[in-house]
Amino acid sequence: MSQGPRSGLAAVSSALLAMSRHLEVRDVLKTIVASARELLDAQYAALGVPDDHGGFAQFVVDGVSDAQWKAIGPLPRQHGILAAMLHEATPERLADVRKDPRFEGWPSAHPDLIDFLGLPIRDGDEVIGALFLANKNCPKPEGSCGFTEEDEELLSILAQHAAIALTNARLYERSRELTIAEERSRLAHELHDAVSQKLFSLRLTAQAAAALVDRDPARAKDEMQQVATLAAEATDELRAAVVELRPAALDEDGLTATLRTHVQVLDRAHTARVTFAARSFRALPAAQEEAMLRVAQEALHNALRHSGAVHVDVTVDRRGGGAVLRVTDDGSGFDPQSIRRAGRHLGLVSMRDRTSGVGGTLTVESAPGKGTTIEMEVPGG
Numbered sequence: 001m002s003q004g005p006r007s008g009l010a011a012v013s014s015a016l017l018a019m020s021r022h023l024e025v026r027d028v029l030k031t032i033v034a035s036a037r038e039l040l041d042a043q044y045a046a047l048g049v050p051d052d053h054g055g056f057a058q059f060v061v062d063g064v065s066d067a068q069w070k071a072i073g074p075l076p077r078q079h080g081i082l083a084a085m086l087h088e089a090t091p092e093r094l095a096d097v098r099k100d101p102r103f104e105g106w107p108s109a110h111p112d113l114i115d116f117l118g119l120p121i122r123d124g125d126e127v128i129g130a131l132f133l134a135n136k137n138c139p140k141p142e143g144s145c146g147f148t149e150e151d152e153e154l155l156s157i158l159a160q161h162a163a164i165a166l167t168n169a170r171l172y173e174r175s176r177e178l179t180i181a182e183e184r185s186r187l188a189h190e191l192h193d194a195v196s197q198k199l200f201s202l203r204l205t206a207q208a209a210a211a212l213v214d215r216d217p218a219r220a221k222d223e224m225q226q227v228a229t230l231a232a233e234a235t236d237e238l239r240a241a242v243v244e245l246r247p248a249a250l251d252e253d254g255l256t257a258t259l260r261t262h263v264q265v266l267d268r269a270h271t272a273r274v275t276f277a278a279r280s281f282r283a284l285p286a287a288q289e290e291a292m293l294r295v296a297q298e299a300l301h302n303a304l305r306h307s308g309a310v311h312v313d314v315t316v317d318r319r320g321g322g323a324v325l326r327v328t329d330d331g332s333g334f335d336p337q338s339i340r341r342a343g344r345h346l347g348l349v350s351m352r353d354r355t356s357g358v359g360g361t362l363t364v365e366s367a368p369g370k371g372t373t374i375e376m377e378v379p380g381g
Contacts, residue, residue, distance in 0.1 A: 032131065039158065043135035045063060047059070050130075081118060082130055094116040096116075097113050097134070116145075259276060270304050282318060285358075291376075296327060309371070360378035
């Protein structure tokens with residue numbers, strides 16, 4: 001293993017460690033591609049995850065600028081050399097990919113690929129991706145491939161570990177989806193309780209109005225106006241339930257938009273005033289944003305269900321290269337030490353675990369009658 005600027009065991013170890021640091025599928029794919037290109041000193045690298053319709057569910061490249069990638073156009077289909085790697089599950093090492101009989105061309109904005117090395121990524125008998133490199137950065141005689149058998153062996157090792165990393169990332173995302181489903185179910189119960197209480201009040205008020213129609217029309221009119229108000233509030237809360245029970249939009253909308261929507265729903269569903277503000281916030285790695293969202297949800301749940309707070313305030317601020325989340329309530333508060341000794345953690349253990357899992361710190365400030373502030377700081381990425 002003597003090829004490339006970072007050859008040998010140390011380079012392989014560095015690439016494998018980089019893959020193991022990420023849990024999001026997209027992040028894992030990008031790390032695999034970048035590691036492969038650097039390790040084998042190629043000009044271009046790409047990794048495609050096939051779908052069931054002759055295309056690719058995901059396709060990640062390295063060595064191509066964003067402007068170039070946009071100009072290339074739609075994702076490639078499963079044809080030519082890519083199809084061979086996926087369907088025949090065999091390595092491909094070519095001196096000039098353009099002269100292979102299976103070559104079917106590429107868009108005009110596509111970079112010119114010459115020598116080529118590709119391998120399938122396999123999980124048991126299933127091909128879960130195709131990893132390939134092009135244009136080895138080395139002197140090579142006309143008509144010869146810069147990629148060697150040694151390179152193919154090295155890429156094969158990387159592909160085996162890539163399969164493990166990709167499988168683990170998929171399992172993590174499935175686990176996260178289950179967690180999201182549990183959160184949605186919990187919130188559904190909260191919204192159901194709030195709407196049920198509103199409808200119960202509406203029914204009692206309507207009964208009172210009916211009883212007063214004959215003997216006190218003026219009071220009956222007031223009660224009917226209250227019925228209209230309660231009906232409008234119940235309608236708003238039902239709309240909020242529909243919005244909240246959609247799939248979580250963290251990946252698409254980002255942390256601040258997702259938190260803002262969540263806070264708006266809770267503000268409508270509870271008597272306490274719940275507010276949100278974000279100041280100078282910038283996007284964080286996906287795992288950190290999810291951890292911050294889950295900590296915020298747990299802290300809000302505690303404040304609204306247990307503290308008797310009148311006002312709960314949520315803020316997200318930039319701090320250095322990272323961010324800080326703060327959830328403050330004016331509720332009954334508690335003694336954090338006595339709570340811990342009594343074994344009643346109010347979700348603090350879960351919040352601390354989520355925070356430490358993304359390299360952050362969690363601070364809890366509270367005292368009986370003084371409200372509570374939960375602060376989570378993450379370093380960014």
